[in-house]
Amino acid sequence: LLFIPSVAPGYDDRRVRPWNAINYRGRKNGQYYSEMFEMAHAARAKIITITSFNEWHEGTQIEPAVPFTDSNTNFTYSRYAQGPEQYLHQTLDLIKKYFTPLNRIAPEKIVNII
Helix, strand or coil: CCCCCCEEECECCCCHHHHHHCCCCCCHHHHHHHHHHHHHHHHHHHHCCEEECCCHHCCCCCCCCCCCCCCCCCCCCCCCCCCHHHHHHHHHHHHHHCCCHHHHHHHHHHHHCC
């Protein structure tokens, strides 16, 4: 049996599923994301998945973000506290911290993506 945990920066689908508020997980300015990586590492996971790059409606996006108000819904997408690419940089740092010893060339490959 192979266990592959999935980490996320948070979860907030209350705008599209208001009945699902019990599953809300605040980002805490990146702290929640770091905690998820730490738990995946503590479980001795050799592989992880990241939920997600651009699932804005569930609040799990890590792609670059700038403030934006949707004129159709009047919903405002917030910016990240540490700049538009906060979660990309944080992802690289967390992979280096927790998973690089398993794959020493990972940082070289990842830096080409960012």
